[in-house]
Amino acid sequence: MSAETPLIAGDPTPQAAPLSGARIGVVTFPGTLDDRDAARAVRLGGGTAVPLWHADESLHGVDAVVLPGGFSYGDYLRAGAIARFAPVMSTIITEAEARTASPLPVLGICNGFQVLTEAHLLPGSMIKNDHLKFICRDQVLRVENTGTAWTSQFTQDELITVPMKNQDGQYVADDATLKKLEDQGRVVFRYVGESPNGSRNDIAGVTNERGNVVGLMPHPEHAVEAGYGSDDATGLREGTDGLTIFTSVVSSLTGGNA
Amino acid sequence: MPTILVEVMPKPEILDPQGKAIANALPHRGFTGFSGVRQGKRFELSVEGEVTEELLESARAAAAEMLSNPVIEDVVSVTVAEDQ
Amino acid sequence: MPTILVEVMPKPEILDPQGKAIANALPHRGFTGFSGVRQGKRFELSVEGEVTEELLESARAAAAEMLSNPVIEDVVSVTVAEDQ
């Protein structure tokens, strides 16, 4: 089926391309849930969201890719286990690992993070939360690496609050891997306060060695618009801390430092 | 340390969405030749000391009451594995 | 119809939250005598016709590449069960 088929029937027509020209692909697997949210976040971040379909190998010339949350292929086996083999993933894997000056920036959120670990673009894996339950709540994170394509506009150790919602969010890796991640400063986001899931070293998000691939469990795309974001001191769901992820990538892609 | 293995499968007549998802995905990876997949659970209960008949009986009871949901699952086997 | 059984367990060094929860619950239900529980997966791949060595090889590959994640899990066994 051609890429022209709208991914989401009945969706409002995509907004006109903003001036920035950063085109960011948002992948939809059959069980993806947060693709519309991710596309909205890209738009609010100043980029143009380009829908990418799991069965289509082409990335349609996008400058970066977001793998949104959801349950890609049902995820009954392991989260992301089957999605990793999707045609779109083979292209993403190749481009993310390309030995070029600027390999493809890829962000995996929640299920997207799980897909990235299954695809071995990121180390470690996710297992069931230590309390075994799905948990949905606002989560405070510390941004510990501002050198990635997705975090350049945060300040080092900035505390942000974004919603979190998952059942398989406990990050695990062997000791050698953890040590390497810590030594190389590749822990990008860390949980602050009581651990929501028992993750090793309170890790909420990591990056690859080159800093173009980032995965995180909580949902920055759910904190990009006042009134529909995370709770903060200014009021109910007013928090938009997640937006910086999207403005960061748009800025790094367009060479700006705005 | 001896281990008691408990194996649990979804009842054959019950829909197994997990198995179905795998069965659908296998051919895409070139794994043809499997006409169906069902996914169940495997428990390893470790025992310190010897596996007495009494303990095995207790494992069977645990398998029936706790490790499986008799409405949708069957306990396929409860066996002893030395040196797991 | 012959079946190929694939058994997958969490790696020993990886915490197994489900197994832990069961281990904690067992004594409350009167099941003492088990020092630990780990929960893994059991897959039944059904085969129409004969299980050739080639098919078994294919099952091993599927077990390694898809049915398990080597970062957190081990494939414990891939075996043939007739008349399941």
Place this chain on the structure above:
Amino acid sequence: MSEFNIDTVENAGATPDTDLPWAELGLKQDEYARILEILGRRPTAAELAMYSVMWSEHCSYKSSKVHLRQFGEKVTEEMKKDLMVGIGENAGVTDLGDGWAVTFKIESHNHPSFVEPYQGAATGIGGIVRDIISMGARPVAVMDPLRFGDIDHPDTQRVLPGVVAGIGGYGNSLGLPNVGGEVVFDSVYQQNPLVNALAVGVLKHEDLRLANASGVGNKVVLFGARTGGDGIGGASVLASESFDDAKPSKRPAVQVGDPFAEKVLIECCLELFHHNLVEGIQDLGAAGISCATSELASNGDGGMHVELTNVLLRDPSLTPGEILMSESQERMMAVVTPDNAAAFETVLSKWGVEFSWLGEVTDTGRLIIDWDGETIVDVDPRTVAHDGPVYERPYHRPAWQDQLQSAAFRTSAAAKHLPATAEELGQAVVELMSSPNMADKSWVTDQFDRFVGGNTALSQPDDAGVIRVDDTTGLGVGLATDCNDRYAYLDPYRGAQLALAEAYRNVATAGAVPLAVSDCLNFGSPEDPEIMWQFAEAVRGLSDACMQLGIPVTGGNVSLYNQTAGRAIHPTPVVGVLGKFDDVSRRTPSGFQRWADGQAIYLLGTTADELDGSEFARLRGHLGGQPPAVDLEAEKTLGDILINASRDGMIDAAHDLSEGGLAAALAEMSLRFGVGSRTSLHELCERDGVDPFTALFSESQARVLVALPRSEELRFTDMTTARGFPALRLGVVDAESGGIEVTGAFADGSFGISLDELKAAWSAVLPSRFGAVEG
């Protein structure tokens, strides 16, 4: 092709004397006689299967129909103004303006959730969501009114965690935020938990679809999951269609849901609607293919001809009768023009959804079903779908009702030592808030995704769930479901009205204009005239109240036989109200804002001595007397005030008073964001002639607490005065104190409750029973 004997129409004609297991299939003697009369011959096995499921209580509403008619009769032209589709379709549809429409409905999955809590609840969500899709709508949110037995009963320990995990496991996988519901504990629900599920969807007017098969020659297609033996456990007598050598057959006792399949089905259907590829569509729920074919046919051109061997099976041993009855989940049936068939197949392939073409629409007025070319069903579809039995079941007011109603709380032993001193009253507030029904429900709601979609403006624990429908304009909807079963037990007529009043008030408190009602009527056995009286009274009460409030019932569900060993649940008419926002950013949250220090707190409405059926009475183990008075005119005026205040930005918080009265509302408004308050009961007690205890714990209706900036006080009180609605300044928001301080006409000054302490007690109740969530 089959191992079993196929009972054809021809065979039925030739063997008129064959005994059929109609009684095992749940038919009554006279019902079977009607079938014989309709057909003019004995039914085939497959026909018997169809009639038996379609004429069951669940599908035919045979006990409730005569009463439910009132929902369609007690409506004015004004009430119908925005109604695009009313009762009778899968779900009612209401115009929202700007070319948008909204559809919503509540259903029950009570018994399956008792048998297998996880799957029962999961498939309950799946079923109601398919009803919404079948209207052409994109589902946008779900809600889940739940009722369990006593919190410490083993049954509750088993059922609650499974139900909650099932709702989350299925709903979270669909990308539908869960924006509200109820969790009620009462021993009457032991062994009869109530798992009701509400889904809401939105659509553009042109996307509206109905369940009818029109256009002779159009094709009938079944798609989604394969058909297995789900939900036909009791009907295994059909396993041998010759009936004499009934072979044992294994049929699943419960249905297992596949949320991934449903998610794909949602997207697939929306794409079909978008490209205008289906003429009519129907979800498969109760009674499966029997229901879908007979309803589609009788709502359309009247005829349909299908070949049942085309149905894709999960279990090849199913007989035709079983295939017709199967309730396998995640299936849909559609009518497609031959011209669109290829495009239809392309969309299904894109989503990887299996389908099979079953047959076509005819104008014969007959539903003809073949098995391998031989006719096994030949019926007038209306006789299956619409002409089921209708019972005028006898009913009468229970003899014990008078005694129950005269056992008022005030005169009972439970009221001997009521809290009167400041200290006692303060303790009573803490005790109230740490009772299971008033306690923090986040143990439950944190297991649900509230944020997916990015359109959730309010969710638990606010008074209503609020969802943005249109990103650009902010157009949206607010929803609440409510029922106080204790009120309904004391007086079913008034109880149903109180459920409606509360849901209406909740929606208006959030700032939405109430538009439409859906209900789920959970009762005991209709064969018990006393239960039937409860049912009749509840329907009468609800329909009368809808008329007065001017909002129509657009759909709902009836769940009867909720009783075990002769012990019925309390009558539980759960009522959902849907309201509209022109701009959801105007929504009013239910708690004092962190920056609201010094804002004025007003109580709207008056307080009478109404403790019968109250939470306080429950704390003292008492249930008797008369539920609170209903004043729907007051509810309307109050709603109007709140909607205007929200639209004009006058208020920053509002919370309705219901279970637990003023005490609970004050506590909840503070607990929401951890912001305290200082209030006085002096004027309230004086004005309404009540003592401080009554002021705090009475459950008088049509009351709401609001918080507003001092700069808005004049404008606000001018508005309430102009409408003649009582408003009383109780005190102020105190963001510094970290507590709730109440002064009043007590002998010993004031009481103060530390929010930290209150929060600890309030939030420990569920985790202490069901396990802490955090590690």
